[in-house]
Amino acid sequence: MSNMKMSKLEIFNRKNVIMLFLLLLVYGIVQLLFQNQILNKFYMMTFILVCIYIILAVSQNLITGFTGQLAIGHAGFMAIGAYMSALVTVKLDGSLIAGLIFGSIVAAFAGILIGIPTLRLKGDYLAIATLGLGEIVRIIFLNTDYLGGATGFQVPKVINWTWAFWLMVISVVVIKNFINSSHGRACIAVRENEIAAEAMGINTTKYKVMAFAIGALFAGLAGAIYANYMYVILPGTFSFLKSFEILVMVVLGGLGSITGCIIGAGLMTLVSAFLANYPEMRMVIIAVLLILLMIYRPNGLLGNKEFKFDFLNPKKKGEENGTA
Amino acid sequence: MGSVTDFVIQQLINGISLGSIYALIALGYTMVYGIIQLINFAHGDIMMVGAYTGWFCTTVLKLAFLPSLMIAMVLSATLGMIIERIAYKPLRKASRLAALITAIGMSFFLEYGGILVLTPQTRTFPAVFPQTVYNPIGEITFKYGDIVIILTTVILMSLLQFTVKYTRVGKAMRAVSFDKEAASLMGINVNNTISVTFAIGSSLAAAAGVLIGVYFNTINPLMGIMPGLKAFVAAVLGGIGIIPGAMLGGLAMGLIESFVSGIGFSTWRDAAAFFILIIVLIVKPTGLLGKNIREKV
Numbered sequence: 001m002s003n004m005k006m007s008k009l010e011i012f013n014r015k016n017v018i019m020l021f022l023l024l025l026v027y028g029i030v031q032l033l034f035q036n037q038i039l040n041k042f043y044m045m046t047f048i049l050v051c052i053y054i055i056l057a058v059s060q061n062l063i064t065g066f067t068g069q070l071a072i073g074h075a076g077f078m079a080i081g082a083y084m085s086a087l088v089t090v091k092l093d094g095s096l097i098a099g100l101i102f103g104s105i106v107a108a109f110a111g112i113l114i115g116i117p118t119l120r121l122k123g124d125y126l127a128i129a130t131l132g133l134g135e136i137v138r139i140i141f142l143n144t145d146y147l148g149g150a151t152g153f154q155v156p157k158v159i160n161w162t163w164a165f166w167l168m169v170i171s172v173v174v175i176k177n178f179i180n181s182s183h184g185r186a187c188i189a190v191r192e193n194e195i196a197a198e199a200m201g202i203n204t205t206k207y208k209v210m211a212f213a214i215g216a217l218f219a220g221l222a223g224a225i226y227a228n229y230m231y232v233i234l235p236g237t238f239s240f241l242k243s244f245e246i247l248v249m250v251v252l253g254g255l256g257s258i259t260g261c262i263i264g265a266g267l268m269t270l271v272s273a274f275l276a277n278y279p280e281m282r283m284v285i286i287a288v289l290l291i292l293l294m295i296y297r298p299n300g301l302l303g304n305k306e307f308k309f310d311f312l313n314p315k316k317k318g319e320e321n322g323t324a
Numbered sequence: 325m326g327s328v329t330d331f332v333i334q335q336l337i338n339g340i341s342l343g344s345i346y347a348l349i350a351l352g353y354t355m356v357y358g359i360i361q362l363i364n365f366a367h368g369d370i371m372m373v374g375a376y377t378g379w380f381c382t383t384v385l386k387l388a389f390l391p392s393l394m395i396a397m398v399l400s401a402t403l404g405m406i407i408e409r410i411a412y413k414p415l416r417k418a419s420r421l422a423a424l425i426t427a428i429g430m431s432f433f434l435e436y437g438g439i440l441v442l443t444p445q446t447r448t449f450p451a452v453f454p455q456t457v458y459n460p461i462g463e464i465t466f467k468y469g470d471i472v473i474i475l476t477t478v479i480l481m482s483l484l485q486f487t488v489k490y491t492r493v494g495k496a497m498r499a500v501s502f503d504k505e506a507a508s509l510m511g512i513n514v515n516n517t518i519s520v521t522f523a524i525g526s527s528l529a530a531a532a533g534v535l536i537g538v539y540f541n542t543i544n545p546l547m548g549i550m551p552g553l554k555a556f557v558a559a560v561l562g563g564i565g566i567i568p569g570a571m572l573g574g575l576a577m578g579l580i581e582s583f584v585s586g587i588g589f590s591t592w593r594d595a596a597a598f599f600i601l602i603i604v605l606i607v608k609p610t611g612l613l614g615k616n617i618r619e620k621v
Contacts (some may be wrong), residue, residue: 064421070421117602117606118602118605118606120606120609121605121606121609122609123420124357124363124560124564125560125564125605125609125610125611127363128556128557128560128601128605129601129602129605131553132557132598132599132601132602133598133602135594135595135598136595136598136599139591139592139594139595140595142591143591143592240553241549244428247425247428248425248428248429251421251422251425252425255421280436280439280440280444281436281440282436283432283435283436284432284433284436284437284440286429286432287429287430287431287432287433287436287437288429288433290425290426290428290429290432291411291426291429291430291433294415294418294422294423294425294426294429295411295414295415295426298415298418298419298422299418299419299422
């Protein structure tokens, strides 16, 4: 028994080593293809956008899928991260890391500030309040001439595949570990039944705000990566339609499934990239796919199940089921 | 002093005619929400279809205002029912989020399908009404269009109130929104009642679309996004699911917007509307006219 526990606590257990190896493989292959000019800039942008959207989808999933709070203001936090990181890197001549950290932290603070009053609201009322806050954030940046206003804010491109990929990996690992911690379990309890969770001694407001702040932190990070990659950021990019897009990725992949929303984000980004030459047709196709998918698989592609590498070591299966 | 009163009265006129349009759209949101608890995000785009139908009737068929309005309302009502049958009915038992995503999908479909079919170019509505500007006292002015908007809205809202309160269909609608299962046990055809609700809501949206076209003169396939969102905010402001709440919320939104624009902050008017929504929700979490229902364990 103690042996088993030890093996679970080790960082370099078999599962993690395999995972790390796979990640290195994906990273290396894309890096090699790009260096040898097999993939052009368009593909590079698509891959980096996939990384950005994975961070956004996973953090939205923490709020909506795991804590059960339907908040549609992710684009607002993304905007805060984008503009604040650009403020550091462009206006204050700070380093990229300082920009990324500052953008994420300001977004997290905004999440706490917004979360404390609004998370008392339930269901659709929370949805519209957060949507409204996201729009307010956009309008504030639209009217701030110091940060470019409506004409956009020029930011030099410093993010490359290495930055985007490993920041994405770090974000996913942190959120996954949060969900598997006791705090994350408390969040899931809030999702399942708020009153029951409160009766069991869980401070529901605290955990809702915590999930909201962490979600906002990573949305801010994604925004910061976006800002330092895209050359120019426009307030119009961060409208509520962007929040819808992120929510769609999460529901498409499966609420409450990290691997599900990674697949959802990847799929949506790739489909829209490959149909980029037919912008209107692309949206019509996406809309039809969305409606059909929701009618035939209302719980998303993976539901709330996780895609696991269990087939790699079948012996452990019983044990996994016992602890999952 | 006189100029301040003039200013207030002027903004009241502007706000009421803008608010009437929001209220008409908000009614559809609130009725659909009241009966199946779905935020029908495609509602603003149904309004767009209504506006295009009105445009087609007035420019190509050279019809007058009233017949165009009627045709737009009937066509949009049919479209609303078809959308409900195809996209929302299969999801009635699924999670509400799945239905919400379907509504977002439907909205994208109408917007970009609209661009494909109608091209993204902005169309100009012909001058259906005389462009008379009335100037009763001081600096206060209002257009012929203002009167038409307010009159149309009052007539449609009275019709709606009458339908919901005194007709069989209205009673069925109230019964279904109160308790679907009990209503079906009492012999009410739930599916038909939901279809009728979508039809009424969509026709009101179409009326709003035609009025927007007539009043602001230009329409485009993406015109439904912002008014749709604001009308939804109006419905929530008044208390979603409550018909008088939608009227009140719509008027409140219109007044907030015109006063904020009037004092010279027109770029902030959307932010002001959202800000007031959030304040109202924090003080009264179920909207202005909403009842606070205690959750039982």
